[in-house]
Amino acid sequence: MNDYRKGPVLLRGRNVPDVSTSGRLLGEQDSPHWLHEDPWRVLRIQSEFVEGFGALAELGPAITVFGSARSQVDAHDYAQGVQIGGLLAERGYAVITGGGPGIMEAANKGAHEAGGVSVGLGIELPHEQDMNPYVNLGINFRYFFARKTMFVKYAQGFIALPGGFGTMDELFEALTLVQTGTIQKFPIALVGHSYWDGLMGWLRESMAADGKIAPTDVDLMHVTDDPIEAVAHVTQDLAVAVD
Template identity: 70%
Template sequence: MSNSSDEGVAQRGAGYRKGPVLLRGRQIPQQTTDQRLLTRSEGADWVHTDPWRVMRIQSEFVEGFGALAEVGPAVSVFGSARTPRDHDDYARAVKVGRLLAEAGYAVITGGGPGIMEAANRGAVEAGGLSVGLGIELPFEQGMNEYVNLGINFRYFFARKTMFVKYAQGFVVMPGGFGTFDELFEALTLVQTHKVTGFPLALVGRDYWGGLLDWIRSTVVDRGMVSEADPDLLHLTDDPAEAVAYVHERNAALLAEEQEATEELERAQAAAAAPSEP
């Protein structure tokens, strides 16, 4: 997700979004809502202000849940906002978006430029649903023109919840810190079983290969993760392979869930049946 909010690329004239409010020029504030939330307050003023801030946070979750509840099967695509339109990664992301839409998935991104725009573009050009989850940033980024369902968030944590809750998997393109953040959050949720399975495909062997090598050697060797954990990530250069992996893994997970549900129902029925004399 992706995002990626990690890269400060401004789309001049697109405007600065603060919740539902559009600001430009000198109206753009010096601090984001996230910055104000995380600032160490002096004195006890926070006792009076933070409880009210909770109401705003709650509203972001309510609005996000309401807007995305009927999206249907979806996949989140993350990657850099800095990727230019003439880059190979942009072309790959367009193909990822198109193939996901053709496979029946809505495409969810961070709604910004670069990889996000490319994936949204591919989804729209294939006639699919293109979703953008924007974020308030200290520079103008704006929602890209290929988003046909967009939501702007003040808080990163509310936005990140939407990326996970309404997606059946992630396709992660090359990106920076924001992309890393989203990737490892999703990976942690799968590893700790906070979500029941979640296919994660990385596109770009030259970009992600070194990271996976480090995980498989240094991280595994020091016992920080299990030997099986790196297998939670599927690495490829081919957008079609990435989409096929997500789709096939989803089908397998759904079958496993269905089988587990039916087994539980049979066990409950057997337990509830009267015993023979």
């Protein structure tokens, strides 16, 4: 039986192709269907990581701010987002958001108006969501998991304001990474007792009480109504020199 090697893969019998890899590369392409196949997607995924790492490698200390895209400009949590973005910038931190409207726009606005670095990590969605105008360093992603890696890799802490499924997804991914020791010294602040206390109570009374998490795991999050306290919590152990 003849062996056929396709890179690191060994093929025999009916698995041996009629045309070599080089032959397929140089042969006529009848259809661009290959653009939508998984091997090509891997290259696009790789390019997203390369672009993200390259763009953010020199960002410096940063805090990621999460919150709803649906918050209106005249909402209380929008004003808190602006305040938080400004406070972080004044302390020398870049502000990272998802780059969209609502709370994301608010935090970017606060950072921008305070003269700080305002980062937006956008995502391709079925309904277009433009990068908000207060972002001065923006990257658009096709893949959620590549984008979420950037949220964590280049931040030293998270602040979450009221939000929906996306905010919960990002919050619990961060919590899982901290709980498992994958990342360390990663403070998380939640702004708004009226919004978050129900969740915190359920975590204690259901999840922790049933032994699914340790009671101390709930303490990985600090809840406050005060934006100043939230910023202090996520930056308290992080000294940043401000020029």
